[in-house]
Amino acid sequence: MPAVTLEIAESLARAALSEWGFDDSAPLVLLKNRENFVYRLDADGLAYVVRVHRQGYHSDAELACELDFVRALHAEGVSVPEFIPAPDGSGFVVVGDARTGGRHQVDLQRLIPNSGMFGDERSAVAGTADLDPADFRRLGRLLGELHAATERSGYTMAVPRDDWDLEGLIGSEPAWGDPLRLAELAGEDRALVARAIERVRARLDAYGTPAHRFGPIHADLTPENVLRTETGLVIIDFDDFAAGWHLFDLATALYFFTPHPRAAEYRCALFTGYESVRPLDAADHDVFPAVLLARGLTYLGWSADRRGEPTAEWHAGTVLPHVVRLARRLLDD
Template identity: 65%
Template sequence: MVTADPSAAVIRLVREALPRFGFAADPQLSLLKQRENSVFAFTADGRRYVARVHRRGYHSDAELACEVAFVRALRDAGVAVPDFLAANDGRGFAVVGSDHRDEPHQVDVQRFLDNHGTFGSEETGVDGTARIDPADFADLGRLVAQAHDATVRCGYRMAVPRADWDTEGLVGASPAWGDPLRIAELTGRGRDDIVAALPRLREQLEAYGTPDDRFGPIHADLTPENVLRTDHGLVLIDFDDFAAGWHLFDLATALHFYAPHPRFAEYRDALFAGYASVRPLDDRDYAVFPAMLLARSLTYLGWAADRRGEPTAEWLVSDVLPHTVRLARAVNTASTTPTSSGARA
């Protein structure tokens, strides 16, 4: 039985995968999320679990194994992240659906995290209606810093390279998430502002550099919907876009959809303060952050450019594009000289 109406083909993939993890194939499935991945909850032996069907072709088996290994390393270090179950072959996922019309798919199973919902939503951040306590952003900053600190301390290295969120991936000739300049609505002064900002972004990111204390494996999709609120605190979920990138990129992602919010400065300062309580930030971090925020915003427009007609893509163009232009104007007019103290932006 399924309590929502995803495609029958996706349901079959879940049912084929569950025995690989020692479960019966026929539990009641409850659809939690269906965007690029399909995520279901189910109960077995009195415990709740989550099965995630990965979108076809996004990652190779080796790349997904690298993601699972990273999350397990963070968990072993005490960071609040999901708990992946091992399939009968020892891997953290199963490959099923050899007869599926779109070829085989990867399915993983995790222990269900009892929660009170997500940290927030992208929409309420952008439209200014979010009612989040700045203290929550401080908690989020500490959690992100713990993840970065654990990665640096344990010397974790990705066994399989995954697309880097580096200068080329963000503002190179072929950005990792697509070219934002392909959006037809980006015209006139707004387009000029973004075009003018691109070389500034490249210059600032290259000058910032990629030492280990700034650049390494990161979550890379730390949106408010990928952070759960639980009785034990915040938990980072959905490492689907995990790859090498700047630590500040995670902070930029956490703040991006709140940049138009009237309490943005409070949220930013709280996030930075929480982060700095675990991992110190210096003047160069603060100085480059507006550029990092713009680089993150451009990735969403690039993503939308390749998915026109989808609701999320259309929302990004209608509601987020003007915000991206404002970020570009700020980068174009700001001094690149670091100031001396505080959570500068």
């Protein structure tokens, strides 16, 4: 089957338009091409987002579970996207054939007017991102609202997904791949990280998975997955949502900023905002360095399996030393 080129992806998006009753020649503008192809659609005086999912990333049941979760959050007043159901009531449509690389899931949501993303990973790691700690307080509060709404709604996972538990993070077959397989992680650094993985396992095992610490989370709260709008921050892209530690969302929000000169300020502000909604205890603060390292390890595993891709090479060449430093700090603690 052919690779999903930009041309094929657009043809898939256009095939889906008619399912919602739109003209398949309506203007489409590519907004993002990473795991999924994301387009802006302007039709009937309104603006939408059309998302062509990476083939095989989630089953139909898993994707339906994701969209149900976002709808539950939206109903609770959390700032998340609003999805448009297909005419048959399902959350997405399936299009494609052998010519277009097989079946693909496509969903539709209302465009969120915004002034850009919260930030970006590369300037965060480089230390050049010029963010105010108040940004992190607002983000922390939004994360607290997300987790509080999840508990309040009583949402439970309809179908299993790749959980961000011990096995998903640092098990024998981690959800995003084995970080120790990254070729650049070698010698003393590799041995150090291997020891740190065992420390992470021990701390998270002792921390446990009670409901006030562990449940459905976003799991990919990078700076690119938070939009700035006139009414506040909005969380997007729940592709990797599953059950995990609530702290994992905070760790993801901070991870790329850990090399930043203002990292300590940003961390304090994020936690201050979060605790204004959901207070944490001493055990939460004590285990956070282990959760932060676990987040970093997932990116190394992801990169080990995607060599040649620009983002994977960036992690292997630029971000890796910061992960080693996090591992050393955890062992020295």
